[in-house]
Structure formats: C-alpha cells, structure tokens
Amino acid sequence: MVKIPIRVLVVDDEKDFVEMLSLRLNESGQKVVQAFNGKECLDILEKDGVDVVVLDLKMPGMDGIEVLKEIKQRFPLVEVVMLTGHGTAETAVEGMKLGAYDYLLKPADFEELLGKLEAARNRKESQEERIRRAEAKLMVRRSGGLS
Amino acid sequence: MTEREHSDRPVRLLLVDDEAHFRDAIARRLEKRGFTVSKAPDGGTALEILEKDPIDVVVTDVKMPGMDGIELLGRIKDLHPEIEVLLLTGHAALDDGVAGIKAGAFDYLTKPIELEQLAGKIRHAHDKILREEEKRREAEFRRQVEEQMIVTERLASLGTLSTGMAHEINNPLAIIKESAGWLSMILDKPEMADMPRRSDFRKGLEKITDGVERARRITHQLLGGVQKRSETIVDVDLKDLAAESTELVAREAANKGVEIVHQIEPDARRIRTDPYALRQALINLVNNAVQATQSGTVAIAARRAGGAIEIQVRDTGPGIPAEYRKKIFEPFFTTKDPGKGTGLGLYVTRNILEKLGGGIEVESSVGKGTTFTISLPVAEPTGADGRNKRNPR
Numbered sequence A: 001m002v003k004i005p006i007r008v009l010v011v012d013d014e015k016d017f018v019e020m021l022s023l024r025l026n027e028s029g030q031k032v033v034q035a036f037n038g039k040e041c042l043d044i045l046e047k048d049g050v051d052v053v054v055l056d057l058k059m060p061g062m063d064g065i066e067v068l069k070e071i072k073q074r075f076p077l078v079e080v081v082m083l084t085g086h087g088t089a090e091t092a093v094e095g096m097k098l099g100a101y102d103y104l105l106k107p108a109d110f111e112e113l114l115g116k117l118e119a120a121r122n123r124k125e126s127q128e129e130r131i132r133r134a135e136a137k138l139m140v141r142r143s144g145g146l147s
Numbered sequence B: 001m002t003e004r005e006h007s008d009r010p011v012r013l014l015l016v017d018d019e020a021h022f023r024d025a026i027a028r029r030l031e032k033r034g035f036t037v038s039k040a041p042d043g044g045t046a047l048e049i050l051e052k053d054p055i056d057v058v059v060t061d062v063k064m065p066g067m068d069g070i071e072l073l074g075r076i077k078d079l080h081p082e083i084e085v086l087l088l089t090g091h092a093a094l095d096d097g098v099a100g101i102k103a104g105a106f107d108y109l110t111k112p113i114e115l116e117q118l119a120g121k122i123r124h125a126h127d128k129i130l131r132e133e134e135k136r137r138e139a140e141f142r143r144q145v146e147e148q149m150i151v152t153e154r155l156a157s158l159g160t161l162s163t164g165m166a167h168e169i170n171n172p173l174a175i176i177k178e179s180a181g182w183l184s185m186i187l188d189k190p191e192m193a194d195m196p197r198r199s200d201f202r203k204g205l206e207k208i209t210d211g212v213e214r215a216r217r218i219t220h221q222l223l224g225g226v227q228k229r230s231e232t233i234v235d236v237d238l239k240d241l242a243a244e245s246t247e248l249v250a251r252e253a254a255n256k257g258v259e260i261v262h263q264i265e266p267d268a269r270r271i272r273t274d275p276y277a278l279r280q281a282l283i284n285l286v287n288n289a290v291q292a293t294q295s296g297t298v299a300i301a302a303r304r305a306g307g308a309i310e311i312q313v314r315d316t317g318p319g320i321p322a323e324y325r326k327k328i329f330e331p332f333f334t335t336k337d338p339g340k341g342t343g344l345g346l347y348v349t350r351n352i353l354e355k356l357g358g359g360i361e362v363e364s365s366v367g368k369g370t371t372f373t374i375s376l377p378v379a380e381p382t383g384a385d386g387r388n389k390r391n392p393r
C-alpha cells in the first residue's frame, strides 16, 4: 500500500533544526514546508494546505503558545504537535488544553514523531470527513424542503 | 518539655570526704531527700567513679590528705566540664572557698554544714546543668538546621542551573540527532549500496546516535520527563505499585541471587498521590539497591506513621560512606562508570517526593546496607490544586 504523504509545516527559530528535520521528513516521503517564526507559520497556513504543524514553543517574537492559540482559532482543523527543547509539565498541559494533538520533548525519537504526525493527520481527515457528511445532509434537507 | 523530664530524674551526686562518718551521715540524709548519692573517700577514687558512672554534681571536702578538693576540682573541670562542683570548706578557711570559685566551683559551703542549705545549692547547681544542656541542644539544633539549609539551597541552585542547561542543550542535540538520522536514511538507499567505505560511515553515524541518546537520557531525566496530564492525584494501592516498581529489576536481581521482598502493612496500602511520579521514585531507589547489592535482600516496606505513610527501600549492600551521604542527592553525583550512571536518580527522586508533599532520608552503615525512607502524607487534602501551587515554574 502506498502511503499518502503527510503535509507537515515545521516551525522553529532554530534554522538548522528546521532544515535537518525537513530533510529527514522529506526523505521519509512527507511533504514539508518550513517557517522560522509564528508569523511565517500563519502566513503559510493562509495559503498552503497543511495537515500537521510541528511547533516549537520557545521562539522570539510570537511565542509558541500564542501561535498555537491563533492556529486553533483560525485553522481549527489543522493539527499541532508541539516539539520543544524547553519543555515543562506546565507548558505541556497548557498546550494540550489549547487543543494540541501531542507534545514531544527535543531531541525526539524520529519514529515516535512520525507516528504522532500520522495519527494527527488521520484525526484531521476523519474530522473533515464528518464535516463533509454533515454538510451533505444539510444540502439534502434543504433541497428536499424546496421540492 | 525536656527540662521537665530531666528535673524529674533524681539528681546524681558524688560525695567526696575523707571522714567516713561524716560522709555516710550526709549521704544518708541527702538520699532521704531524693538524691542518688555515690561516695568516695578521696580524689583518686572520685575520679575513677566519674569515669564510669553518670554524675551531675560533685560535693567535695577541700581539706583531704593527698589530692585536696581544689586539685580535684581542677581535674574534674578538665575531664568532665559539664559536671558542677560544690566545695565544703573548713570553718576558718574562707580563702579556700574563694579560690575554689575562681577555679570553677559552682559554690562553697562552710562546715559545719546545714543540710537544707546544701540540698538547695545542689539543686541550683543541677538547674544550671540543665540550662547548659538546653543551650547546647539548641545550638546543635541550630547548627543542624543551618547545615540543612545550606544543603537545600545548594540543591535548589544546582537544580535551576542544570534544568536551564538541559533546556539549552536539547536544541543542539536535536540538530545532531536529525542530521545523523537523515544521513543514515540516505545510506540505506539502494543507490548507496556500492558506496566506498560505507560501513565506516555507518559506524560513525551509529556512534553519534548513541552519544546523542546518552545525552538525551540525561537532559530528559533532569526535566523529569514531560507529563501531559494535569490531574494525576488518585487513590493508589501501594501493594500494586511496589510490585510494578520491582518488576523491571526482577530479572537482574534473580541473576545475582538478590531476593526482593515486599512488606506492605495492611493499614499502609492506600494512599492518595500521583502513581506515575511515586512509581518513578520507587524504581530509582530499587534500581540503586539492586545494583549495589551483590547477594542478600532488597526490601520494599510500607507502614503507617500517624498521618503519614513511610515507605522504605532497604538493602544489604555495601552501604554508603559518610562522606558521600551528603552528596548523593546532588545532580550528577555518581560512583558508577561513565555511561552507566547519570547521578540523577536520587536527585530526581527527591524532587518528585517534594512535589508530592513528602520527603526522603537515608540511613546507611558501611558493610551492612542502606535504607532509604520516604514519607508521604496519606491524603492530599488540597488535591492536585495545592500541588500545582507549591510548584510554580
């Protein structure tokens, strides 16, 4: 079975990290876009289709938690996996409460990360599927009412 | 409280006088008043008695053949500074009394003595001893508290420093890890199959990966792992938790011939706490115990102690030398080989227990074994909320 690539957006102020993780994800067959701060991340989400954002928490300018809030507000279907070197129990709990899919501490195990990305993408797809079905039902009801 | 205890105990007297008749008469009368009295006919015998029996106050005649009372007083002050001495001087020998006080006597009485007066002076001398004892105890207590505070502060600043470092190191570690991982992936591609010295590259990459893994264990352990649940305080069965905590080392223990025993008393089975954190703490202690012990027993025991539960991890291993005992809770203190121990186990354990509102202590005797004692409140009345408040980060 051919795996469908996950569309991943890697957001981190550590340029070398973004580059290396992207290369590795690419090599494993995913489709990767990069951003180096919160603003770039939101701009990209505005125009590109993304399944999962891999989000650093500690970035200059817009902090990861703020970015997460913004993403969940403007692009509620996009999943977020937090990946940070500055992990504390508090930020992890806060991130999860704000709707992040999961939380990993750097340096993370690649297979584990990949597993989470895939699971996050699957959650997004089933969510979209449910919305499509609900909309279809709505359409049927409307057209039914007209006839 | 302790003062009361002490003053209820009879005052222990040593009466020194060369006149047997006088000595016996006074002793009898003092005993009637509730004093415990030993007797000596001369200074030498008195010193021998002081060597072996506990005495509070010495009452001595000054004028004695051989060692006189003043000399005896000097020897007592040298050898047993905590004992008070009362001198009995002759009728016309005021100088003796003055000299005695200068040499450290508590007071003097002139013969013929009045018993009521003597008993009063003895009691005063004893009161002074009690006051001094109390002062010494207080000073010792203060010293211990101060020492403890220095240790605690040191640990706190070491903790802050190492947590900060762990954070900073995680980022470059992640870059190294992803780079090595990426190169390994490339090396596995079919088109690379014929690459010259491919195995050398593979070997180098493996070493990098292993090194990163080792560093990662350290930083992640320092940060206490990441827990995503906020509500973790639940009813825990210590019997189950103890069993889970020893599971991982059961094989190693069996191979060495170390027996693991569980002694969870029925009234100490239930506790309200964070099972993940407590299990981690127990695992760390049990691992240490099993690793240290060559043959013998590792016991994990729990009992009720008032509003607390005491959990002990005991082993019959080599023990911890006194000079290490102060350091074992510091981050990175280890006696194990590089790569074998991080020296973070006990540091993390202590942090965990403090977060749970408890504490940990160690007792150890070299050649016999070590006991770590955890104490935890049975119930956390403030629940998860109070726990978070205690640890703002």
Ligand SMILES: Nc1ncnc2c1ncn2[C@@H]1O[C@H](COP(=O)(O)OP(=O)(O)OP(=O)(O)O)[C@@H](O)[C@H]1O
Pocket (backbone or CB within 6 Å): B284, B288, B289, B292, B315, B317, B318, B319, B320, B328, B329, B333, B334, B335, B336, B340, B341, B342, B343, B344, B345, B346, B347, B370
């Ligand atoms: N039960 C024990 N018996 C004897 N020594 C002990 C015992 N427990 C701890 N120690 C001593 O305390 C040191 C520090 O222990 P700690 O658990 O913090 O680190 P470690 O065991 O060396 O490393 P790690 O926990 O990463 O394996 C140990 O290296 C050992 O010298």
Ligand SMILES: [Mg+2]
Pocket (backbone or CB within 6 Å): A012, A013, A014, A056, A057, A058, A059
């Ligand atoms: Mg960052």
Ligand SMILES: [Mg+2]
Pocket (backbone or CB within 6 Å): B284, B287, B288, B341, B344, B345, B346
């Ligand atoms: Mg250890």
